[in-house]
Amino acid sequence: MKDILTIADKKFSSRLFIGTGKFSAPRLMKEAVEASGSELATVALKRVNPGEAEEDIHAVLRSTGIGLLPNTSGVRTAEEAVFAARMAQEALETHWIKLEIHPDPKYLLPDPVETLKAAEILVREGFVVMPYIHADPVLCKRLEEVGAQCVMPLGAPIGSNKGLKTLDFLEIIIEQSTVPVIVDAGIGSPSHAAAAMEAGADAVLINTAIAVSGDPVAMAGAFAGAVDAGRTAFRASLAPVRQYAEASSPLTSFLHKF
């Protein structure tokens, strides 16, 4: 059976989503996107410059045929996010939006209150809303209730490459969620991505770990392999980890006498 991920009206055979910032050149970004096999790439609306056809990040991505997911990076409130989403819809001709509201410009940590508010409005306006949030299980349920088509909890602070620091909460989110769970930030190596997929995440989104690596194209391929391996392992159901060794003289052998 083919392992297909469905979000709203779209089907994905790759569970690796890719971010397009921080690359040293548009050409390299394009090659990495292609090597990743990804079918969805995020693009910051604030970086899109329709006038500059050749250099523009948007134009370069368009040429790959990949699905585009504009993000609202830079906004600080729900009001600004709604405005940005409408702008993105016009500029990139898509009703998909990655909702990012981080009033703190240093760690880019998402504002849960504003995110929930914006998600509610945007869903009502017909957007496919993919919210970037803390690994907060309750917030994920609230977003689900207002109609977000997936949730995108962070694994660690964005850009930190620290891996799945929030794993305990991610596991609760995965257990409870009725929409796809995409681990969004902090994944720094293919082994982290594999671990997220083994834990049952539906997909991962990677940017810094690919863009800033020594060889972004090779690293994109490495992530693709890791995501596949992790997903296959999850579907095959991992053998249980044994917490205790079995004693050579069982503790309950005396019970046989009775």
Add this chain to the structure above:
Amino acid sequence: MSAIPYSTQHQVSFSPHGREGLFYDIFRKHSWQQAEASIRDKTTGDVLRALDREKRTLEDFKALISPAAKPYLEEMAQRSRAITLRRFGKVIQMYAPMYLSNECQNICTYCGFSLTNKIPRRTLTDDEILKEAAFLKGKGYDHILLVTGEANRTVGVSYLKNAIRLIRPYFSNISIEVQPLDTGEYRELMAEGLYAVLVYQETYHEECYKIHHPKGKKSNFRYRLHTPDRLGEAGIHKIGLGALFGLEDWRTDSFFTALHLEYLRKKYWKTRYSISFPRLRPHSGGLEPKVVMTDTDLAQLIFAYRLLDEDVELSLSTRESPEFRDNIVRLGINSISAESKTNPGGYVVDPQSLEQFEISDERSTGTIAAMIREQGYDVVWKDWEKGFRFGV
């Protein structure tokens, strides 16, 4: 049992009510002389500890800018580069300054626009502003920095408002480097599309500040010192800090700049911050630097800032030499200007007028962009959306 030893030295502390104290309350707890001596006395051990830490304090910053850190520039450069790559990626943002006026009511001992300098004064008209803007737009710039002297009657808030309104259709990101304003005035300009304000303290040496600024509104040290507080109150997106190197000991001034940065970050947490590194340059009526800052010193300072603060934007102007700029661009810098003119109308309207200071790197925008790409970095022209704040 002894009391738990702890030191509040250099810690930014606030009253329980949070917002009432301004930076001067923190600033006055630090003596210039003590800070200077403490930097001078840092040891190799202090430097090594600072290098090894993951989160660095202001004491670590002092060690990293101290003479004791000079043998460790390579280690600092490696770390600075790695941190910058992880946080910002392989990108450099381009911006251009646009001087609107050289009228000024201040006397500043080091500045070409100083009131008593006998130079022709000029303030650009609407038509001239648009001509200069069209030139910079044609070069590819999308982030623009408007610069003026301090002449509140001719170049006050209404002039600035008008200038921003005129150029806003052409640029995504507009910053200013003008006279300090009040909170409400900043809000008015933000409503027109202002993104950032750069305001350098020049020197944090309160007594020497008075000597360098004997006349004009700028002579009020504390009003200038509290400008970032007013900007933070106004909710501006970005505040640019800096000291003018050459006036006083650059190390001590940098320590106070870092203290200022740390205070602002905690208090105005939604704002981002940038640091610039102006050094005294030759100009009409020139002041010789009292304390020379070498290129090596400047590199050390850039690395130290990056090691202290992973997120702060470090900006490099055309004051620096081509060779220095080519090499430092990969080691911690985030934004850079090119072929800047520091005279009003300097691009097309009146290229012959007198500059505020001479620039050092005169290469064209295209040459600088090509240099950045050759270093393996993407040149970013646009990284803001002018609709973000005002569209709804």
